[in-house]
Amino acid sequence: MxxxxxxxxxxxxxxxxxxxxxxxxxxxxxxxxxxxxxxxxxxxxxxxxPPYVDPHLHLDYVYTLSELGQEGAGSGTLFEAIDLWPKFKETLTTESVKRLALKGIKDEVSHGVQHIRTHIDVTDPNFTALKAMLEMKEELKDIVDIQIVAFPQQGMYMYKGGRDLVEEALKMGADAVGGIPHYEPASEFGDKSVHDIVELALKYDKLIDVHCDETDDPHSRFVELLNALVLMEDYGRRTTASHTCSFGSADNSYAFRMMDLFQKSKMNFISCPTENAYLQGRQDTYPKRRGLTRVKEFLDLGINVAFAQDSINDPWYPMGNGNMMNILDNGIHLAQIMSPKEVKTNFDLITYNGARCLNMQDSYGLExxxxxxxxxxxxxxxxxxxxxxxxxxxxxxxxxxxxxxxxxxxxxxxxx
Ligand SMILES: [Zn+2]
CATH class of the missing domain: 2.30.40.10 (Urease, subunit C, domain 1)
Known part of the structure:
Protein backbone atom coordinates (compact mmCIF):
# COMPACT_ATOMS: atom_id res chain seq x y z
CA MET A 1 0.00 0.00 0.00
CA PRO A 50 -7.63 20.31 11.38
CA PRO A 51 -10.06 21.78 8.80
CA TYR A 52 -12.18 24.80 9.66
CA VAL A 53 -15.72 24.01 10.78
CA ASP A 54 -18.56 26.38 9.95
CA PRO A 55 -21.27 25.16 12.32
CA HIS A 56 -24.00 27.62 11.30
CA LEU A 57 -24.68 28.67 7.70
CA HIS A 58 -27.85 29.22 5.65
CA LEU A 59 -26.98 27.57 2.34
CA ASP A 60 -30.48 28.04 0.90
CA TYR A 61 -30.11 31.82 1.37
CA VAL A 62 -26.57 32.46 0.11
CA TYR A 63 -26.36 35.02 -2.71
CA THR A 64 -30.14 35.48 -2.80
CA LEU A 65 -29.69 39.18 -2.08
CA SER A 66 -27.74 40.04 -5.21
CA GLU A 67 -29.16 37.21 -7.33
CA LEU A 68 -32.73 38.37 -6.93
CA GLY A 69 -31.77 42.01 -7.28
CA GLN A 70 -33.69 42.97 -4.17
CA GLU A 71 -32.98 45.18 -1.25
CA GLY A 72 -32.31 43.70 2.18
CA ALA A 73 -33.89 44.95 5.38
CA GLY A 74 -33.89 48.75 5.32
CA SER A 75 -33.91 48.81 9.11
CA GLY A 76 -31.08 46.26 9.27
CA THR A 77 -33.05 44.26 11.84
CA LEU A 78 -33.51 40.51 12.04
CA PHE A 79 -37.30 40.76 12.18
CA GLU A 80 -37.64 42.85 9.03
CA ALA A 81 -35.38 40.41 7.16
CA ILE A 82 -37.56 37.46 8.25
CA ASP A 83 -40.67 39.30 7.05
CA LEU A 84 -39.01 39.95 3.66
CA TRP A 85 -37.98 36.32 3.18
CA PRO A 86 -41.29 34.84 1.83
CA LYS A 87 -41.00 37.15 -1.19
CA PHE A 88 -37.53 35.71 -1.94
CA LYS A 89 -38.63 32.17 -1.17
CA GLU A 90 -41.41 32.22 -3.79
CA THR A 91 -38.83 32.45 -6.54
CA LEU A 92 -36.63 29.51 -5.48
CA THR A 93 -36.36 26.34 -7.55
CA THR A 94 -34.33 23.19 -6.91
CA GLU A 95 -31.97 24.33 -9.66
CA SER A 96 -31.52 27.85 -8.26
CA VAL A 97 -31.01 26.60 -4.70
CA LYS A 98 -28.33 24.19 -5.88
CA ARG A 99 -26.57 26.73 -8.06
CA LEU A 100 -26.36 29.38 -5.34
CA ALA A 101 -25.57 26.91 -2.54
CA LEU A 102 -22.69 25.59 -4.62
CA LYS A 103 -21.27 29.11 -4.84
CA GLY A 104 -21.47 29.41 -1.05
CA ILE A 105 -19.90 25.97 -0.55
CA LYS A 106 -17.06 26.90 -2.91
CA ASP A 107 -16.46 30.07 -0.91
CA GLU A 108 -16.21 28.07 2.28
CA VAL A 109 -14.16 25.13 0.99
CA SER A 110 -11.72 27.44 -0.81
CA HIS A 111 -11.07 29.04 2.59
CA GLY A 112 -10.36 25.72 4.32
CA VAL A 113 -13.79 24.64 5.60
CA GLN A 114 -14.55 20.91 5.34
CA HIS A 115 -17.51 20.66 7.72
CA ILE A 116 -20.67 22.75 7.44
CA ARG A 117 -23.88 22.67 9.42
CA THR A 118 -26.60 24.35 7.41
CA HIS A 119 -30.05 25.49 8.53
CA ILE A 120 -32.54 24.87 5.72
CA ASP A 121 -35.92 26.59 5.80
CA VAL A 122 -38.65 23.94 5.96
CA THR A 123 -41.61 26.31 6.32
CA ASP A 124 -42.35 25.38 2.70
CA PRO A 125 -44.84 22.57 2.00
CA ASN A 126 -42.89 21.70 -1.19
CA PHE A 127 -39.53 21.37 0.67
CA THR A 128 -37.78 22.83 -2.40
CA ALA A 129 -34.61 23.80 -0.56
CA LEU A 130 -34.50 20.70 1.63
CA LYS A 131 -34.72 18.34 -1.35
CA ALA A 132 -31.96 20.24 -3.12
CA MET A 133 -29.72 20.19 -0.06
CA LEU A 134 -30.25 16.48 0.67
CA GLU A 135 -29.03 15.78 -2.87
CA MET A 136 -26.04 18.10 -2.53
CA LYS A 137 -25.02 16.58 0.78
CA GLU A 138 -24.63 13.23 -0.97
CA GLU A 139 -23.11 14.61 -4.18
CA LEU A 140 -20.41 16.60 -2.37
CA LYS A 141 -19.53 14.22 0.45
CA ASP A 142 -15.99 13.62 -0.82
CA ILE A 143 -15.26 17.35 -0.55
CA VAL A 144 -17.27 18.58 2.42
CA ASP A 145 -19.44 17.14 5.20
CA ILE A 146 -22.83 18.83 5.34
CA GLN A 147 -25.20 18.49 8.29
CA ILE A 148 -28.76 19.69 7.69
CA VAL A 149 -30.97 21.34 10.31
CA ALA A 150 -34.74 21.30 9.69
CA PHE A 151 -35.24 24.99 10.38
CA PRO A 152 -38.71 26.58 10.54
CA GLN A 153 -37.65 30.11 9.52
CA GLN A 154 -41.21 31.47 9.78
CA GLY A 155 -41.93 29.67 13.04
CA MET A 156 -43.48 26.43 14.22
CA TYR A 157 -46.63 28.34 15.26
CA MET A 158 -46.24 31.73 13.57
CA TYR A 159 -46.37 29.68 10.33
CA LYS A 160 -49.44 27.47 10.19
CA GLY A 161 -48.37 23.83 10.34
CA GLY A 162 -44.72 24.75 10.87
CA ARG A 163 -44.15 22.14 13.57
CA ASP A 164 -45.47 19.33 11.36
CA LEU A 165 -43.27 20.47 8.47
CA VAL A 166 -40.24 20.16 10.76
CA GLU A 167 -41.29 16.62 11.65
CA GLU A 168 -41.74 15.73 7.98
CA ALA A 169 -38.27 17.15 7.19
CA LEU A 170 -36.74 14.92 9.87
CA LYS A 171 -38.41 11.90 8.27
CA MET A 172 -36.99 13.00 4.90
CA GLY A 173 -33.45 12.89 6.30
CA ALA A 174 -32.57 16.15 8.06
CA ASP A 175 -29.92 15.58 10.74
CA ALA A 176 -31.05 18.07 13.36
CA VAL A 177 -34.16 19.78 14.70
CA GLY A 178 -34.21 23.57 14.49
CA GLY A 179 -36.47 26.27 15.87
CA ILE A 180 -36.88 29.98 16.36
CA PRO A 181 -38.77 30.52 19.64
CA HIS A 182 -38.15 34.28 19.82
CA TYR A 183 -40.04 34.69 16.53
CA GLU A 184 -43.17 32.86 17.72
CA PRO A 185 -46.12 35.22 18.39
CA ALA A 186 -46.02 34.95 22.19
CA SER A 187 -43.57 33.54 24.69
CA GLU A 188 -46.06 30.76 25.43
CA PHE A 189 -45.73 29.58 21.82
CA GLY A 190 -41.97 30.01 21.96
CA ASP A 191 -41.93 27.70 25.01
CA LYS A 192 -44.23 25.28 23.26
CA SER A 193 -41.86 25.18 20.27
CA VAL A 194 -38.89 24.43 22.55
CA HIS A 195 -40.79 21.48 24.05
CA ASP A 196 -41.59 20.31 20.51
CA ILE A 197 -37.96 20.58 19.44
CA VAL A 198 -36.71 18.37 22.26
CA GLU A 199 -39.56 15.87 21.86
CA LEU A 200 -38.93 15.57 18.11
CA ALA A 201 -35.18 15.11 18.64
CA LEU A 202 -35.78 12.30 21.11
CA LYS A 203 -38.45 10.68 18.94
CA TYR A 204 -36.29 10.61 15.79
CA ASP A 205 -32.85 10.40 17.43
CA LYS A 206 -31.69 13.73 15.92
CA LEU A 207 -29.37 16.52 17.02
CA ILE A 208 -30.76 19.90 18.13
CA ASP A 209 -29.71 23.36 16.98
CA VAL A 210 -32.03 26.22 17.88
CA HIS A 211 -31.94 29.85 16.75
CA CYS A 212 -32.32 30.91 20.36
CA ASP A 213 -32.92 34.43 21.73
CA GLU A 214 -31.51 36.22 18.68
CA THR A 215 -32.63 39.55 20.09
CA ASP A 216 -31.34 42.19 22.51
CA ASP A 217 -34.43 41.75 24.69
CA PRO A 218 -33.06 40.43 28.00
CA HIS A 219 -36.51 38.95 28.72
CA SER A 220 -36.09 36.56 25.82
CA ARG A 221 -34.93 33.56 27.86
CA PHE A 222 -35.76 30.50 25.79
CA VAL A 223 -32.21 29.29 26.38
CA GLU A 224 -33.26 28.63 29.99
CA LEU A 225 -36.04 26.23 28.99
CA LEU A 226 -33.99 24.56 26.24
CA ASN A 227 -31.12 23.99 28.67
CA ALA A 228 -33.43 22.66 31.38
CA LEU A 229 -35.09 20.15 29.05
CA VAL A 230 -31.84 18.78 27.62
CA LEU A 231 -30.28 18.72 31.09
CA MET A 232 -33.12 16.53 32.35
CA GLU A 233 -32.95 14.28 29.26
CA ASP A 234 -29.13 14.16 29.41
CA TYR A 235 -29.12 15.46 25.81
CA GLY A 236 -26.92 18.55 26.17
CA ARG A 237 -23.93 17.24 24.23
CA ARG A 238 -26.20 16.71 21.21
CA THR A 239 -27.77 20.17 21.57
CA THR A 240 -26.68 23.61 20.42
CA ALA A 241 -28.12 27.02 21.21
CA SER A 242 -27.21 29.37 18.35
CA HIS A 243 -26.92 33.14 18.81
CA THR A 244 -28.28 33.63 22.39
CA CYS A 245 -27.67 37.38 21.85
CA SER A 246 -30.04 38.36 24.66
CA PHE A 247 -27.77 36.54 27.09
CA GLY A 248 -25.24 39.30 26.43
CA SER A 249 -27.81 41.78 27.79
CA ALA A 250 -28.94 39.67 30.73
CA ASP A 251 -28.43 40.72 34.32
CA ASN A 252 -25.33 39.15 35.92
CA SER A 253 -27.15 37.42 38.77
CA TYR A 254 -29.33 35.62 36.22
CA ALA A 255 -26.44 34.95 33.84
CA PHE A 256 -24.21 33.36 36.47
CA ARG A 257 -27.01 31.08 37.68
CA MET A 258 -27.60 30.04 34.07
CA MET A 259 -23.92 29.45 33.30
CA ASP A 260 -23.80 27.09 36.25
CA LEU A 261 -26.67 25.15 34.64
CA PHE A 262 -25.01 25.25 31.20
CA GLN A 263 -21.94 23.62 32.73
CA LYS A 264 -24.16 20.86 34.09
CA SER A 265 -26.03 20.18 30.83
CA LYS A 266 -22.91 20.36 28.58
CA MET A 267 -25.02 22.15 25.97
CA ASN A 268 -23.08 23.80 23.10
CA PHE A 269 -23.27 27.42 21.95
CA ILE A 270 -22.65 29.10 18.60
CA SER A 271 -21.98 32.79 18.23
CA CYS A 272 -22.09 34.56 14.86
CA PRO A 273 -19.97 37.64 15.55
CA THR A 274 -20.18 39.47 12.21
CA GLU A 275 -23.84 38.71 11.61
CA ASN A 276 -25.03 39.71 15.06
CA ALA A 277 -22.80 42.77 15.33
CA TYR A 278 -24.61 43.87 12.16
CA LEU A 279 -28.17 42.89 13.14
CA GLN A 280 -28.36 43.63 16.85
CA GLY A 281 -28.33 46.90 18.75
CA ARG A 282 -30.47 48.45 16.01
CA GLN A 283 -32.94 49.96 18.43
CA ASP A 284 -30.19 51.23 20.73
CA THR A 285 -28.94 54.77 20.50
CA TYR A 286 -25.81 54.91 22.69
CA PRO A 287 -24.40 52.93 24.39
CA LYS A 288 -25.01 50.45 21.58
CA ARG A 289 -24.92 46.71 22.17
CA ARG A 290 -22.93 44.44 19.85
CA GLY A 291 -25.13 41.34 19.75
CA LEU A 292 -22.65 38.94 21.22
CA THR A 293 -23.41 36.24 23.77
CA ARG A 294 -20.98 35.75 26.69
CA VAL A 295 -18.24 34.06 24.68
CA LYS A 296 -15.36 34.95 26.99
CA GLU A 297 -17.16 33.74 30.10
CA PHE A 298 -18.22 30.51 28.37
CA LEU A 299 -14.61 29.80 27.43
CA ASP A 300 -13.40 30.55 30.95
CA LEU A 301 -16.02 28.18 32.40
CA GLY A 302 -15.42 25.35 29.93
CA ILE A 303 -18.82 25.78 28.24
CA ASN A 304 -18.37 24.83 24.59
CA VAL A 305 -18.76 27.76 22.19
CA ALA A 306 -17.87 28.08 18.50
CA PHE A 307 -17.97 30.87 15.92
CA ALA A 308 -19.92 30.73 12.64
CA GLN A 309 -20.47 32.68 9.41
CA ASP A 310 -24.30 32.43 9.40
CA SER A 311 -24.96 34.35 6.18
CA ILE A 312 -23.35 35.13 2.85
CA ASN A 313 -25.06 37.93 0.92
CA ASP A 314 -28.69 37.32 1.92
CA PRO A 315 -31.55 39.53 3.12
CA TRP A 316 -30.19 39.31 6.69
CA TYR A 317 -26.57 40.20 5.96
CA PRO A 318 -25.14 41.64 2.75
CA MET A 319 -21.47 40.66 3.30
CA GLY A 320 -19.79 37.32 4.09
CA ASN A 321 -17.33 35.29 2.00
CA GLY A 322 -16.97 31.97 3.85
CA ASN A 323 -13.60 32.91 5.31
CA MET A 324 -13.58 31.68 8.90
CA MET A 325 -10.41 33.66 9.60
CA ASN A 326 -12.47 36.82 9.14
CA ILE A 327 -15.10 35.49 11.54
CA LEU A 328 -12.42 34.59 14.08
CA ASP A 329 -10.80 38.02 13.79
CA ASN A 330 -14.09 39.83 14.36
CA GLY A 331 -15.08 37.44 17.13
CA ILE A 332 -11.91 37.79 19.18
CA HIS A 333 -12.27 41.59 19.01
CA LEU A 334 -15.91 41.65 20.05
CA ALA A 335 -15.38 39.04 22.77
CA GLN A 336 -12.09 40.61 23.89
CA ILE A 337 -10.12 37.37 23.89
CA MET A 338 -6.59 38.21 22.84
CA SER A 339 -4.39 37.61 25.87
CA PRO A 340 -1.35 35.45 24.99
CA LYS A 341 -2.97 32.54 26.82
CA GLU A 342 -6.26 32.99 24.97
CA VAL A 343 -4.64 33.39 21.55
CA LYS A 344 -2.97 29.99 21.94
CA THR A 345 -6.39 28.32 21.71
CA ASN A 346 -8.32 30.88 19.65
CA PHE A 347 -8.37 28.54 16.65
CA ASP A 348 -10.51 26.14 18.70
CA LEU A 349 -13.41 28.54 18.06
CA ILE A 350 -13.42 27.67 14.34
CA THR A 351 -12.14 24.08 14.60
CA TYR A 352 -12.51 21.74 17.62
CA ASN A 353 -15.35 23.66 19.30
CA GLY A 354 -17.38 23.67 16.08
CA ALA A 355 -16.76 19.93 15.72
CA ARG A 356 -18.25 19.42 19.18
CA CYS A 357 -21.36 21.38 18.18
CA LEU A 358 -21.69 19.03 15.20
CA ASN A 359 -21.24 16.10 17.61
CA MET A 360 -18.39 14.82 15.43
CA GLN A 361 -15.60 15.26 18.00
CA ASP A 362 -14.78 11.54 17.90
CA SER A 363 -13.91 11.53 14.20
CA TYR A 364 -12.41 15.04 14.03
CA GLY A 365 -8.82 16.10 14.68
CA LEU A 366 -5.29 15.07 13.82
CA GLU A 367 -4.80 11.72 15.50
ZN1 LIG B 1 -29.00 31.44 11.41
Missing part, protein backbone atom coordinates in the same frame (compact mmCIF):
# COMPACT_ATOMS: atom_id res chain seq x y z
CA UNK A 2 1.20 3.46 -0.92
CA UNK A 3 2.40 5.49 2.05
CA UNK A 4 2.52 9.24 1.99
CA UNK A 5 4.39 11.49 4.39
CA UNK A 6 3.59 15.15 5.02
CA UNK A 7 6.61 16.69 6.77
CA UNK A 8 8.17 19.94 7.99
CA UNK A 9 5.18 21.57 9.69
CA UNK A 10 4.24 22.75 13.16
CA UNK A 11 0.95 21.15 14.27
CA UNK A 12 -1.71 23.15 16.12
CA UNK A 13 -2.07 21.90 19.70
CA UNK A 14 0.56 19.20 19.21
CA UNK A 15 4.13 20.36 19.84
CA UNK A 16 5.38 16.78 19.63
CA UNK A 17 4.55 16.49 15.93
CA UNK A 18 6.00 17.83 12.70
CA UNK A 19 5.25 14.88 10.40
CA UNK A 20 2.35 12.65 9.55
CA UNK A 21 2.06 9.44 7.56
CA UNK A 22 -1.10 8.71 5.62
CA UNK A 23 -2.21 5.35 4.26
CA UNK A 24 -5.51 4.77 2.51
CA UNK A 25 -6.70 8.25 3.46
CA UNK A 26 -6.12 7.70 7.17
CA UNK A 27 -3.44 8.93 9.56
CA UNK A 28 -1.30 5.97 10.58
CA UNK A 29 1.58 7.77 12.31
CA UNK A 30 2.12 11.23 13.69
CA UNK A 31 5.26 12.58 15.35
CA UNK A 32 8.87 13.41 14.46
CA UNK A 33 11.55 11.55 12.42
CA UNK A 34 9.05 9.11 10.95
CA UNK A 35 10.14 6.42 8.46
CA UNK A 36 10.70 7.22 4.80
CA UNK A 37 7.68 6.92 2.50
CA UNK A 38 6.95 6.41 -1.21
CA UNK A 39 5.76 9.99 -1.50
CA UNK A 40 7.03 12.84 0.67
CA UNK A 41 5.38 16.26 0.72
CA UNK A 42 7.25 19.23 2.20
CA UNK A 43 4.87 21.63 3.97
CA UNK A 44 7.67 24.20 4.22
CA UNK A 45 7.28 25.02 7.89
CA UNK A 46 3.66 26.13 7.59
CA UNK A 47 1.13 25.60 10.35
CA UNK A 48 -1.16 22.55 10.11
CA UNK A 49 -4.65 22.63 11.61
CA UNK A 368 -3.77 8.24 14.43
CA UNK A 369 -6.73 6.29 13.07
CA UNK A 370 -8.68 9.34 11.89
CA UNK A 371 -9.16 10.52 8.30
CA UNK A 372 -6.24 12.65 7.07
CA UNK A 373 -8.20 15.90 6.83
CA UNK A 374 -6.29 19.09 7.48
CA UNK A 375 -5.43 22.58 6.26
CA UNK A 376 -2.14 24.43 5.92
CA UNK A 377 -1.95 28.12 6.83
CA UNK A 378 0.46 30.67 5.41
CA UNK A 379 2.39 31.15 8.68
CA UNK A 380 4.31 29.00 11.09
CA UNK A 381 2.95 30.16 14.46
CA UNK A 382 -0.57 30.45 15.80
CA UNK A 383 -0.05 34.01 17.00
CA UNK A 384 1.34 35.27 13.67
CA UNK A 385 -1.34 33.42 11.70
CA UNK A 386 -4.09 35.15 13.67
CA UNK A 387 -2.40 38.55 13.82
CA UNK A 388 -1.85 38.58 10.05
CA UNK A 389 -5.19 36.87 9.31
CA UNK A 390 -3.36 34.62 6.87
CA UNK A 391 -4.89 32.59 4.08
CA UNK A 392 -5.21 28.85 3.80
CA UNK A 393 -2.52 27.57 1.41
CA UNK A 394 -3.86 24.04 1.12
CA UNK A 395 -6.74 21.84 2.15
CA UNK A 396 -6.22 18.08 2.34
CA UNK A 397 -9.05 15.57 2.59
CA UNK A 398 -8.51 11.85 3.03
CA UNK A 399 -4.83 12.45 2.31
CA UNK A 400 -5.44 14.19 -1.07
CA UNK A 401 -5.18 17.89 -1.86
CA UNK A 402 -8.56 19.55 -2.43
CA UNK A 403 -6.46 22.52 -3.45
CA UNK A 404 -2.98 23.87 -2.96
CA UNK A 405 -1.92 27.40 -3.83
CA UNK A 406 1.26 29.40 -3.91
CA UNK A 407 2.07 32.26 -1.63
CA UNK A 408 1.45 35.67 -3.15
CA UNK A 409 3.99 36.62 -5.77
CA UNK A 410 4.67 40.21 -6.73
CA UNK A 411 5.17 41.63 -10.20
CA UNK A 412 7.01 44.50 -8.53
CA UNK A 413 8.19 43.74 -4.99
CA UNK A 414 8.26 46.51 -2.41
CA UNK A 415 11.84 47.68 -2.07
CA UNK A 416 12.35 48.47 1.61
Missing amino acids: MKKKFFNAPFYRNDAASEMIVENGKITQIGKDLPKCDEEIDLQGKLVL VGKQANFIVLNESSVYEAIRKRVNVLASVRNGEFLFRRKEVEYDIPLDL
